[in-house]
Amino acid sequence: xxxxxxxxxxxxxxxxxxxxxxxxxxxxxxxxxxxxxxxxxxxxxxxxxxxxxxxxxxxxxxxxxxxxxxxxxxxxxxxxxxxxxxxxxxxxxxxxxxxxxxxxxxxxxxxxxxxxxxxxxxxxxxxxxxxxxxxxxxxxxxxxxxxxxxxxxxxxxxxxxxxxxxxxxxxxxxxxxxxxxxxxxxxxxxxxxxxxxxxxxxxxxxxxxxxxxxxxxxxxxxxxxxxxxxxxxxxxxxxxxxxxxxxxxxxxxxxxxxxxxxxxxxxxxxxxxxxxxxxxxxxxxxxxxxxxxxxxxxxxxxxxxxx
Amino acid sequence: xxxxxxxxxxxxxxxxxxxxxxxxxxxxxxxxxxxxxxxxxxxxxxxxxxxxxxxxxxxxxxxxxxxxxxxxxxxxxxxxxxxxxxxxxxxxxxxxxxxxxxxxxxxxxxxxxxxxxxxxxxxxxxxxxxxxxxxxxxxxxxxxxxxxxxxxxxxxxxxxxxxxxxxxxxxxxxxxxxxxxxxxxxxxxxxxxxxxxxxxxxxxxxxxxxxxxxxxxxxxxxxxxxxxxxxxxxxxxxxxxxxxxxxxxxxxxxxxxxxxxxxxxxxxxxxxxxxxxxxxxxxxxxxxxxxxxxxxxxxxxxxxxxx
Numbered sequence: 295x296x297x298x299x300x301x302x303x304x305x306x307x308x309x310x311x312x313x314x315x316x317x318x319x320x321x322x323x324x325x326x327x328x329x330x331x332x333x334x335x336x337x338x339x340x341x342x343x344x345x346x347x348x349x350x351x352x353x354x355x356x357x358x359x360x361x362x363x364x365x366x367x368x369x370x371x372x373x374x375x376x377x378x379x380x381x382x383x384x385x386x387x388x389x390x391x392x393x394x395x396x397x398x399x400x401x402x403x404x405x406x407x408x409x410x411x412x413x414x415x416x417x418x419x420x421x422x423x424x425x426x427x428x429x430x431x432x433x434x435x436x437x438x439x440x441x442x443x444x445x446x447x448x449x450x451x452x453x454x455x456x457x458x459x460x461x462x463x464x465x466x467x468x469x470x471x472x473x474x475x476x477x478x479x480x481x482x483x484x485x486x487x488x489x490x491x492x493x494x495x496x497x498x499x500x501x502x503x504x505x506x507x508x509x510x511x512x513x514x515x516x517x518x519x520x521x522x523x524x525x526x527x528x529x530x531x532x533x534x535x536x537x538x539x540x541x542x543x544x545x546x547x548x549x550x551x552x553x554x555x556x557x558x559x560x561x562x563x564x565x566x567x568x569x570x571x572x573x574x575x576x577x578x579x580x581x582x583x584x585x586x587x588x589x590x591x592x593x594x595x596x597x598x599x600x601x
Numbered sequence: 602x603x604x605x606x607x608x609x610x611x612x613x614x615x616x617x618x619x620x621x622x623x624x625x626x627x628x629x630x631x632x633x634x635x636x637x638x639x640x641x642x643x644x645x646x647x648x649x650x651x652x653x654x655x656x657x658x659x660x661x662x663x664x665x666x667x668x669x670x671x672x673x674x675x676x677x678x679x680x681x682x683x684x685x686x687x688x689x690x691x692x693x694x695x696x697x698x699x700x701x702x703x704x705x706x707x708x709x710x711x712x713x714x715x716x717x718x719x720x721x722x723x724x725x726x727x728x729x730x731x732x733x734x735x736x737x738x739x740x741x742x743x744x745x746x747x748x749x750x751x752x753x754x755x756x757x758x759x760x761x762x763x764x765x766x767x768x769x770x771x772x773x774x775x776x777x778x779x780x781x782x783x784x785x786x787x788x789x790x791x792x793x794x795x796x797x798x799x800x801x802x803x804x805x806x807x808x809x810x811x812x813x814x815x816x817x818x819x820x821x822x823x824x825x826x827x828x829x830x831x832x833x834x835x836x837x838x839x840x841x842x843x844x845x846x847x848x849x850x851x852x853x854x855x856x857x858x859x860x861x862x863x864x865x866x867x868x869x870x871x872x873x874x875x876x877x878x879x880x881x882x883x884x885x886x887x888x889x890x891x892x893x894x895x896x897x898x899x900x901x902x903x904x905x906x907x908x
Binding site: 403404409418419420451549555564565570573 | 726
């Protein structure tokens with residue numbers, strides 16, 4: 295049990311403190327919010343913390359990521375060993391991810407990527423329409439992100455299949471633990487997986503070859519999920535129609551990378567879903583209260599599983 | 602009352618007979634389907650019929666459009682005066698229209714039109730994210746199309762406002778009969794109206810000026826709804842962020858039209874929602890049965906109202 299007032303560090307080189315701090319202060323009026331790490335910090339809120347941050351901490355009760363993906367924190371040799379790490383699953387980010395997935399699925403389904411090419415050539419030509427019920431969207435990952443995307447895709451009439459490590463039951467979703475079986479029914483493949491040694495490279499030539507012809511790949515997870523060379527092969531031989539890539543290895547995507555100008559690839563700068571301070575702060579405050587009451591924080595990372 | 606077997610003409614220069622005829626034959630196995638007009642046709646199914654089609658007919662019981670928009674048939678001087686005209690409202694086309702509206706709203710909402718410009722310049726730069734609940738989509742038209750779009754936009758968390766001639770109540774939708782009042786709360790303006798003398802030119806400088814700054818205009822209705830010069834003014838002075846135009850006056854959009862290459866405009870070749878034979882044929886068969894039983898067909902056009 296902590297004293298009623300806890301000391302909370304906000305440490306991020308990427309998240310804007312001016313957006314977060316007023317909301318945190320309002321949600322946690324009794325607590326001390328600091329920007330400089332020291333031995334007396336109880337809870338550290340981090341997203342790409344400045345180098346050396348962890349070494350300056352003592353033994354906080356919790357490190358709370360401001361992001362959902364924590365593979366970089368898990369690989370950080372300065373991370374204070376044994377301190378519980380929570381990832382952030384918050385409704386604004388989940389909704390944002392589904393918006394991005396729907397935008398890309400619809401862009402492919404309704405051929406807008408082809409119509410943009412036609413616009414550049416001033417070409418007026420109708421492409422045959424398909425119904426959402428003719429298409430199956432295959433989701434890699436059926437956790438918080440996958441299940442929200444599934445529900446909204448089903449609401450538009452798409453068939454939805456999903457793959458997860460453990461069997462999952464989501465009403466209306468064809469659920470698989472066998473990846474090959476899911477890929478065989480998939481037109482649009484969406485990667486929402488955490489990056490772990492098991493999931494790295496899952497978007498590869500073998501996977502693409504098992505998908506239905508004319509589909510698309512949407513990677514909104516991590517760059518290392520994709521074998522870029524294999525993707526370019528499947529696009530260039532016409533098996534895949536288009537790819538939507540938001541994440542890369544490394545980031546930012548180097549200026550001379552061929553992905554920037556490949557006609558079959560839509561590139562975005564890791565913006566598929568940003569943490570939304572307005573909806574994230576209540577979740578963080580909830581975890582602070584749990585720590586204050588001596589309870590287990592929500593969304594603790596399983597270090598073995600890697601997420 | 603007609604004899605139990607009726608003679609049905611299929612006459613279209615744009616719809617593919619090879620897709621429609623097998624479905625129509627299966628749905629109406631007792632009836633005679635013909636491709637050449639003559640005096641004994643009971644029901645004419647039309648979408649851009651070949652010139653002279655109407656003069657060769659006698660006095661059919663019904664002209665059934667294969668499309669939702671009928672302004673060209675109403676303006677056709679050869680249309681057989683007094684013969685009831687039905688427009689086609691079918692679930693596949695309604696779903697397709699909502700898919701297109703969602704695709705464009707999401708493209709604007711999540712700044713994908715800006716990220717495409719960045720991709721061309723190999724620029725890696727995050728744009729601040731907004732939540733769907735920060736945005737209001739204003740629908741012009743709250744009939745079958747507007748209400749389906751409204752329901753699915755609400756499901757994604759957008760605020761939805763709608764304007765219609767007669768007051769409409771749709772759960773969750775801010776409904777207006779005063780256009781100015783709707784525009785004042787609108788970020789993304791979607792035109793789904795039938796083209797009538799009252800609705801022509803509704804997308805004009807005055808309308809754009811009343812919208813919130815930074816919004817977009819989506820015209821998926823008819824080209825004559827838009828005053829193109831006014832749109833270009835509102836894009837060029839930065840009031841509007843982007844426009845998605847599917848319909849033009851005339852069509853096809855001439856090759857030398859400036860819209861093709863305007864960076865603020867996405868052009869598509871009138872493909873927002875195509876009639877879907879698989880879902881349309883049951884609706885058409887239903888109207889054939891109504892005529893056969895001497896009942897009033899569904900979705901008859903009110904010639905005065907123009908739709």
